[in-house]
Amino acid sequence: MIPLAKPVMGPREEELVLEVLRSGRLSLGPMLPRFEEAFAARLGVAHASAVSSGTAGLHLALRAAGVKEGDEVVTSPFSFVASANAPLFEGARPVFADIDPRTLNLDPAAARAAVTDRTAAVLPVHVFGQPAAVPAFEAFGLPIVEDACEALGAVHADGTPVGASGHPAVFAFYANKQLATGEGGMLVTADAETKERVDSERNQGRAPNMDWLDHDRLGFNYRLSDLQCALGVAQLERLDAMLADRAKVAGWYRDALSGVEGLELPYEDDGTRGWFVYVVQLPRDADRDATVRALAERGVQSKPYFPAIHLFAFYRERFGHREGEFPVCEDVAARSIALPFFPALGEGAVAQVAEALRGVLESRHGGGAAGAS
Numbered sequence: 001m002i003p004l005a006k007p008v009m010g011p012r013e014e015e016l017v018l019e020v021l022r023s024g025r026l027s028l029g030p031m032l033p034r035f036e037e038a039f040a041a042r043l044g045v046a047h048a049s050a051v052s053s054g055t056a057g058l059h060l061a062l063r064a065a066g067v068k069e070g071d072e073v074v075t076s077p078f079s080f081v082a083s084a085n086a087p088l089f090e091g092a093r094p095v096f097a098d099i100d101p102r103t104l105n106l107d108p109a110a111a112r113a114a115v116t117d118r119t120a121a122v123l124p125v126h127v128f129g130q131p132a133a134v135p136a137f138e139a140f141g142l143p144i145v146e147d148a149c150e151a152l153g154a155v156h157a158d159g160t161p162v163g164a165s166g167h168p169a170v171f172a173f174y175a176n177k178q179l180a181t182g183e184g185g186m187l188v189t190a191d192a193e194t195k196e197r198v199d200s201e202r203n204q205g206r207a208p209n210m211d212w213l214d215h216d217r218l219g220f221n222y223r224l225s226d227l228q229c230a231l232g233v234a235q236l237e238r239l240d241a242m243l244a245d246r247a248k249v250a251g252w253y254r255d256a257l258s259g260v261e262g263l264e265l266p267y268e269d270d271g272t273r274g275w276f277v278y279v280v281q282l283p284r285d286a287d288r289d290a291t292v293r294a295l296a297e298r299g300v301q302s303k304p305y306f307p308a309i310h311l312f313a314f315y316r317e318r319f320g321h322r323e324g325e326f327p328v329c330e331d332v333a334a335r336s337i338a339l340p341f342f343p344a345l346g347e348g349a350v351a352q353v354a355e356a357l358r359g360v361l362e363s364r365h366g367g368g369a370a371g372a373s
């Protein structure tokens with residue numbers, strides 16, 4: 001089976017993890033600032049705070065942006081569920097707006113229309129590593145928190161790296177991301193006060209001087225261990241090579257899949273995407289779930305990606321969401337599948353995936369496994 005994702009790990013990761021093990025400093029040791037400083041330098045931002053996950057980073061970023069109970073946060077329904085859940089941790093409500101059918105990112109005009117006098121922040125997601133329209137959201141005059149969890153390596157049209165616009169932005173390091181530490185995240189910001197607050201809140205609200213007894217605010221345990229930071233330092237050293245490999249794999253897919261009738265390939269503008277996944281939209285008359293099953297029978301893992309968040313049972317029940325609210329998102333979500341995509345995926349494997357998908361889609365007209373009904 002060709003898997004969906006696979007991290008790149010080598011001797012350098014082993015060496016740095018061993019260094020931490022032998023040092024005895026397993027958490028809050030020197031590897032933490034080493035990872036943070038290297039990450040900030042790489043992005044060209046003033047501050048970076050490592051946290052236990054991207055979700056934890058989004059939670060702390062929203063707190064730092066002042067989001068509180070009863071507030072609304074305008075965000076995308078086409079994302080990983082964490083970006084919509086994060087406002088709920090503070091008793092705020094995620095208010096969805098539809099997406100742009102090309103970039104699949106939150107549509108600025110729709111987002112603007114969703115703003116009310118209770119809107120406390122806008123939370124754009126750089127979905128699949130495609131830069132969101134941050135300058136358009138800045139024009140709203142509201143705090144912005146960027147979900148850059150899928151966008152390491154992405155660059156805005158003006159050359160600014162995604163995450164380096166100055167707003168709190170959050171990256172994630174789960175095993176399938178561009179940079180993997182198993183679990184983990186990084187909150188970057190231009191603001192020193194935000195950095196200080198996040199560093200305290202990830203560590204039980206402890207005072208910056210680490211005085212055991214002085215907890216001057218509510219906090220959490222959102223720390224990232226030095227073992228994970230060691231992986232992060234090693235992964236950063238090879239990040240450019242990994243990103244280049246992902247872009248190369250995307251190019252092979254583009255060549256192998258263009259010409260498949262009715263299949264929509266990822267939007268490609270001027271090369272600003274930080275390739276995270278390879279998601280295609282199936283022809284409208286193809287059965288998405290049957291296609292996923294038929295691909296599995298041919299040795300190719302794939303999955304629906306993403307389902308629309310507002311149509312999840314929890315969101316329907318809690319907020320009364322229903323079909324038809326965000327037609328672009330719903331149409332895209334019903335047709336999108338992620339194909340195997342990782343730096344070490346070879347050209348032969350890409351050809352095999354493309355052949356399998358082509359075969360499955362062609363067989364739908366001849367009563368094959370992926371038939372429309």
Ligand SMILES: *Cc1c(COP(=O)(O)O)cnc(C)c1O
Binds near residue numbers: 054056080125173
């Ligand atoms: C991965 C991801 C997150 C964070 O995930 P964690 O598993 O908590 O690190 C948040 N938003 C998006 C869009 C993601 O893809």
